[in-house]
Amino acid sequence: EDQVTQSPEALRLQEGESSSLNCSYTVSGLRGLFWYRQDPGKGPEFLFTLYSAGEEKEKERLKATLTKKESFLHITAPKPEDSATYLCAVQARGGSYIPTFGRGTSLIVHP
Amino acid sequence: DSGVTQTPKHLITATGQRVTLRCSPRSGDLSVYWYQQSLDQGLQFLIQYYNGEERAKGNILERFSAQQFPDLHSELNLSSLELGDSALYFCASAPAIPSGELFFGEGSRLTVL
Numbered sequence: 001e002d003q004v005t006q007s008p009e010a011l012r013l014q015e016g017e018s019s020s021l022n023c024s025y026t027v028s029g030l031r032g033l034f035w036y037r038q039d040p041g042k043g044p045e046f047l048f049t050l051y052s053a054g055e056e057k058e059k060e061r062l063k064a065t066l067t068k069k070e071s072f073l074h075i076t077a078p079k080p081e082d083s084a085t086y087l088c089a090v091q092a093r094g095g096s097y098i099p100t101f102g103r104g105t106s107l108i109v110h111p
Numbered sequence: 112d113s114g115v116t117q118t119p120k121h122l123i124t125a126t127g128q129r130v131t132l133r134c135s136p137r138s139g140d141l142s143v144y145w146y147q148q149s150l151d152q153g154l155q156f157l158i159q160y161y162n163g164e165e166r167a168k169g170n171i172l173e174r175f176s177a178q179q180f181p182d183l184h185s186e187l188n189l190s191s192l193e194l195g196d197s198a199l200y201f202c203a204s205a206p207a208i209p210s211g212e213l214f215f216g217e218g219s220r221l222t223v224l
Contacts, residue, residue: 031209031211033211034211041217043113043115043201043203043215044201045215046212046213046214096159096166097209097210097211098144098167098169099156101153101154102153103153
């Protein structure tokens with residue numbers, strides 16, 4: 001069974017204080033790892049797809065990286081508008097291709 | 112705006128009742144997914160349809176059922192509701208299978224009293 005564990009559960013940062021969120025996964029053959037952002041009362045919004053170890057993707061202050069066992073979402077010089085819950089999901093090769101989500105990291109950035 | 116429309120946004124009902132949640136996918140997307148999100152469980156996959164046919168089933172209770180219609184909209188039916196069914200129900204769509212890039216609606220918040 002595919003498993004995704006995200007840490008920490010919650011993270012409070014000061015504006016400008018860089019940090020990283022972790023996503024550890026167990027999957028029988030990774031097809032893709034996905035990062036989503038979810039604002040309160042909204043549906044998750046797709047951010048990145050990573051397919052293979054060593055791959056990196058960037059978008060504004062966010063950079064996602066992937067190893068064979070985990071992914072990191074690095075947030076550089078965050079702003080209050082980066083406050084949200086960040087979800088990680090994995091998709092296995094073959095089978096139903098249904099993404100399995102972690103429980104997320106709730107990020108609050110204080111001005 | 113993801114292009115996925117869910118109705119109703121909020122629903123309050125009593126135990127034992129039945130409700131129907133509706134989802135219109137993005138224009139052109141053939142695949143619809145239903146997820147349940149609660150505080151203690153996170154996002155849990157319920158069921159997936161592709162072009163009108165059921166493709167995958169997750170931990171969906173027997174009291175729950177879904178279908179996708181010829182116009183590609185989907186409905187999730189929840190019956191004999193229990194307090195523990197209170198949650199956010201999300202619909203997501205994707206153009207094809209496989210896809211990990213899902214486009215989520217804003218969800219339907221169900222409260223069972």
